[in-house]
Amino acid sequence: PKEGAPLRASRYSRIPVINAGDGGHSHPTQTLLDMMTIRRRKGTLDGLTIGFCGDLKFGRTVHSLIKSLARCDNMKFVLISPEELRVPDYIISEVLEPRHIPYVETRSLEGALPDLDILYMTRVQRERFFNEEDYVRLKNSYVLNADKLALAPPDMAVLHPLPRVNEITLDVDDDPRAAYFEQATNGVYMRMALIMTLLGLKDPKTGEVAFPC
Structure with a gap:
């Protein structure tokens, strides 16, 4: 994969x-x-079946999370997308296959839901497309609503990096499986801890650096 600007800057x-x-x-x-959200919801980062749905081609959150979760034990990935937005080949060839991690590529959200521990929804990103026609054609490929969520296990968690457009309807927000607002809150805590660590600041309660290097 192409090296990004932050890596070069560092x-x-x-x-x-x-x-x-x-x-x-x-x-x-x-x-x-x-x-952090997955660990709090499921009590572990091992032995989970994670479904990624939507824009897996340009979704940088998807790429990073797959790379990290691939280091955990007994993981399985279900990659749900239209053909045009499937996960980049390097994710398969350089991350999943070398570690012999089971994965499935499918176009069916409904077919995948019953087997998932985590569903990671993503928006189709208008700014990543070269022309408006392709965006309009693909933007509504997947919409999670209460009826579809009824197909999922009662303890599955729905994550989304936000902002959403219309890929998760409002009737999902009150379902206890909706974890995306909790996820956003966890972002405040995690980024505070990261900044404190880089600045060498101590936790005011424990007197220790959050994540000692």
Whole structure:
């Protein structure tokens, strides 16, 4: 994959560089809060079946999270997208296959829902398309609503990096499986901890650096 600007900048900077989202490449700070949310919801980061739905081609949050969760034990990935927005080949060839991680590529959200521990919804990103026609054709490929959510396990969690457009309807918000607002809150805590660590600041309660390097 093409090297992003934050990685290049970090090679020359005399101060820490935080990659808070690198075009269509990666989004490691989002991945930290995503993993925090999954851990809180499921009690573990191992042995889970994770479904990624929507724009898997340009979705930098998807790329980063797959790379990180691939390091956990006994994971399985279900990659749900139209053909035009399928996950980049390098994710398959350089991340999943070398680790012998089971994965399925499918176009059917409804068919995947019953087997998922986590559903990670994404928006189709208008700004990533070269022409409006392709965006309009694909923007409504997947819409999660209460009727579809009824197909999912009662303890599945729905994540979304936000903002959403219309890929999750408002009737899902009150379902206890909706974890995306909790996910956004966790982003505040995780990024505070990251900044405190890079500045060498101590936790006011424990007196320790949040994540000692």
